[in-house]
Amino acid sequence: MATAIEFNNISKIYRLGLVSTGTLAHDLHRWWTMNVRGKEDPYLTIGETNDRSTKGESDYVWALKDIDFKVEQGDVVGIIGKNGAGKSTLLKILSKVTAPTTGTIRARGRIGSLLEVGTGFHPEMTGRENIYMNGAILGMTKAEIAKKLDEIVDFSGCERYIDTPVKRYSSGMMVRLGFAVAAHLDPEILVVDEVLAVGDAEFQKKAIGKMQDVSKGEGRTVLFVSHNMNSIRALCKKGVLLDKGKIVTIGNISDVVDTYLNSDSFQHSFKSIITDNMRDPDRSLKVKFISIEHEKGDDKYASDEDIVLDVVIYAEKHVDQCRINCTIRTPDGLSLCNNSSSTFFNIGAGKQKKLRYTLHNPGLALGCYMLSFSVGIGNMESGETNFDVITNAITLEVERPSKGANTYFAKWDTHSWGYILLKNSIEELPI
Helix, strand or coil, X not given: CCEEEEEEEEEEEEECCCCCCCCHHHHHHHHHHHHHCCCCCCCXXXXXXXXXXXXXXXXXXXXXXXXEEEEECCCEEEEECCCCCCHHHHHHHHCCCCCCCEEEEEECCCEEEECCCCCCCCCCCEHHHHHHHHHHHCCCCHHXXXXXXXXXXXXXXXXXXCCCEHXXXXXXXXXXXXXXXXXXXXXXXXXXXXXXXXXXHHHHHHHHHHHHHHHHCCCCEEEEECCCHHHHHHHCCEEEEEECCEEEEEEEHHHHHHHHHCCCCCCCCCEEECCHHHECCCCCCCEEEEEEEECCCCCEEECCCCEEEEEEEEECCCEEEEEEEEEEECCCCCEEEEXXXXXXXXXXXXXXXXXXXXXXXXXXXXXXXXXXXXXEEEECCCEEEEEEEEEEEEEEEEEECCCCCCHHHHCCCCHHHCCECCCCCCCCCCC
């Protein structure tokens, strides 16, 4: 299959806080060294790795360093990594928003980019006018754009506002129209950054379906950046994992996502002292969590072992019939199950209470999980009110099979089979 995009030794260096080198003397030195003496940029040798969490000694950082890979025509490639890994910089270089410091990119065909909300839109022009302008930028004739216009407007769901200046659009409407334009105006390469997260659930599902259609049915190439691993897994076949501007691994998307989730970005925590920045800000905190921890003192369990948690809560006001919920999620955000306490309790105003919360034999497969908690009153039938919600408070790791497990369950070490072990038994009955 033909190569659609080829990244050859792509690197990008930035000087922190300043444009250019920051001084006229440094600019002249760079120009003299590169253009008169014909040597390499002297400021490339002093750049540091782009680690946003640490303070460096140099004013120069490598946003990307030695990026080298190919994308075949018709591939849907997910580019993942932590914030600051270089994902958006790579797409901006591909889209010619910025130039690489070193290296070259070869791309076959027109590139349609959606890098951030409102990319390429003029705020004073209407949605309709922006569709024509974007089509012209992509090299399409007016007749070709007009042929696609109704389809674009219908897909975007912005028909009522199509003749309104886009400066009056919400961020979600802007993304809807921008994606509709990028996907329908026939670019051979579609580049989509995290912007789809701005849209609602219905539009995200619609957008992912469209990207699948353009790649499978129309043979176009898609590069997709997202922090939503479920979307990445659903859409992409291949993946690229970046960290601090460098490629960590390239390959099958499931393997790449697993490498990312099992890296040091997944921090184990068997105890959490709850702070205000961990809470859902939209809750009343009438009753709130103080701490949550595994009773056994670590977060490692067998697949049939009870999960026993010690929870400390505090009430600002007296509450009767209170309950605690625990949700188990995979590191990529997939919700596996929700367990509500079967025992209700009362708590007085200004009082603390320590509770032991047990999840009986959840039957989880080998792997790591995140535990989230809520405390409140009511239930699904009568209506729930949650006073405090803590997402991903502590971790849980199932690191060994259950005691006496048969060979089948003992080898349940791949999540392609699922996350929960549903044990069963068969009883023979007389005829």
